[in-house]
Amino acid sequence: MIEVEGLTKRYGSFTAVEGLSFAVRPGEVLGLVGPNGAGKTTTLRSLAGIIPMSSGTVRVAGHDLARDPVAAKRELAFFPDEPRLFEYLTVRQHLTFVARVYGVADYEALSAPLLEELELADKADVLPGELSRGMKQKLVIACGLLHSPQVMFFDEPLTGLDPIGIRRMKDSIVRRARAGAAIVLSSHLLHLLEEVCTNVLILKTGHKVADGTLADVAAQFSHGEPNVSLEEVFMRATGGSES
């Protein structure tokens, strides 16, 4: 569903991500981890087509992101860590707008249960300025899910959510994956990865340090020790320092 080969992103002489290759199949949840400045957000933004890659190829649901960005973007949804909304559009108007952009003909039938699920039904005619940060995050999620994407990218998905919101978000990610979506999420919260992810990719200074299932990566860095926690694996993989 997501195939990445040799993804490289440079900013002038600075290389943020170099030669990154991995794949995420339907039903898999890949956790992208790494110290601050490792290139996680750059990777996610490149995968979502927000910033152009310097080199490499990304295929989303079979569509080459560089050659056919419109087809690729039709299949994906990106959820940023900071909810970005249109100031003058109400919750309902956001969904109307997004439906037109993605051409979701039956959006009214889809949006009602989505708003119910995300507890936004009673806020449908409210502007973003009147919503809490968690509510805004939920609206971003509702907009992202409206066109039933096959591929989803989450950047720090639990930021700003309350405990109930965190629980629901985790359940939602797992449920979407079970329904066949390919998901990539970046987070510093290692317990989230342990609970939600099937695979993990550790980045350091823009390079892949480890990639595989949680068990594979744990085995790679446990050096034969039993019951090594993901935190310990992370510390060993990254050398315990920032990029």
Place this chain on the structure above:
Amino acid sequence: MLGALLYLRLTSLANLVLFRLRRLRQPKYLAGTAAAVAYFYYFVLRRASSAWGMSGSAMGVTPAAGATPLFIIVAIGFVLSALALVRIAFAWVSPAESPGFRFTEAEIAFLFPAPIPRKTLIHYRLLSAQVAILFTSALIALVFNRGGALGGHRVFRMLGWWIILSIFDLHVNGTKLTLSALRERSAHFLRWRVAAVTAIVLYAVAVCGSAFAVLSRFTDGGDFSSRTLDRATGTLLASPAFHWLSLPFRVIFGPYLARGTGEFLAALLPALVLFALHYAWVLNTQASFEEGSIALAEKRAAAKAAAVRGEFPGARAKPKPQSGPFPLRPVGPPEVAFLWKNLLSMRSVLFSRRVLLIFALLLVWLTVALGGLLSQLTAPGRGDVIAHLIVVFCCIIGGYTVVFGPQLARQDLRSDLQNADLLKTYPIEGWRLALGELLAPTVLLSVILWSVIFIAAAALGAGDPIEWLGPGRRITAAVCLALMAPFLCLIQLIVPNTIMVLFPSWYQASRSRAGGIEMFGQRMIFGLVQVLFTVLVVVPAGGWAVVVWVCTMHPLGQAGGVIVGSFSAIVILGAEAAVGLWWLGERFAAFDVSTEQR
């Protein structure tokens, strides 16, 4: 502790200067600085030097010293005093819920929870304000006193302004704190305010009354010559009542209005004493300022963010939900969705209470200012003059709409820059996204142009019609111009949007009120680019239209030639718009704001 705070202020200032200097390594900032420096040199410094004379400018002494009539100097002082008094009265009439000092959000986050005494914080704030006041004083002295109309030394002018602005700033702050203290502690807050306002009004009446009593003796005969007014002013200043009543303001304005070194030094001492008294008043008034400072910092941060987004600072009240401008179906061209979205947000901005108030005031002003003129012109037999005035007025509005409209109607990519990441995930080709984003301001500007075109066409037919411009030709020309208008507006809107995508940090920073000299220069460059583009766009299309018209007017007639010529111009404008949209779309697809932040 004050040492640490001064370290913060001075280090920040030094780093700001260094940052600005380092930024000059980038050509765009260097170009902006060069443009601004050239402007200041040619239009301010050079004029000031030539006005003051080379020897005079070297010494800073005005050759025209003492030439300004006394009554003008006193009148200036009187007007400034009246304005200051109105501001102070307003503070008593409408006191802030919680007064605050100007701290930044970072200062509040670091300094308020720190173990810093309250007085030290106020010291810090007052000293910080001095940097801005000194800069403002120097600028005012340089720009407004460049002709040396008041005479005197330019350094004295600057120090004079510094005294005026500092005491005024301290007085306003002192009043706010006093009001806050009264609100917190006195059960008779309203009575205190009524008493203060009454005292201010009585004082103003007493000053005006004493002045009127003296001046009327000289001007009752209808003699308003400079000499008479000077004599009257001299008598007024010598009269005991006015002398004592105007004492506080004479002390404040003394150094500024001094016309020689001796006069200045004599005026400086009492002014500094008044300054010190005000400083002590602000420092020792026990009133909380923390909440007000936090609210003020948040408000300023919001205004700054709005300005960076390209909105009028403070132009918007808190937005309210609005119904869509038209029903948006879920299926169809996505450009329409952007038009719908931007029209919706435009409605909130255009019809905000503040903007409507400005329009209402403008209307009142126009009615008052032009009422007399219009009543004269509407007299029988003057219809042609009105018609010509309307045509000229329409041409001016049309020209402004084309050249400056794109800088004002910004509900497009410029207002959506913060959502760039989101927009780029949409499954839409770049040019379609660009077109969708530009549609709303294009519609707005086109409607304005259509209005002025048809009003002008109608006005040309009223009164004394131009013989060769019959109704048929007028309507043909108006329709042709109206058809061209949307293309012209679209191209004009592509220019600032493309500049923003090419130089996002440059462009957004230039929207902010803050910034250094290079920002001023950058704004000038943007303005020049916009005007240049107008010419570049209009000349080929207009030139080609004329060529086609000349070639076709004989076989097709005048109207036929105009129609064919106009359509050929529309084709050129359409092609220019298509290329511009494609280019803008491609640039937006490749646009990465994070590159600018590195």
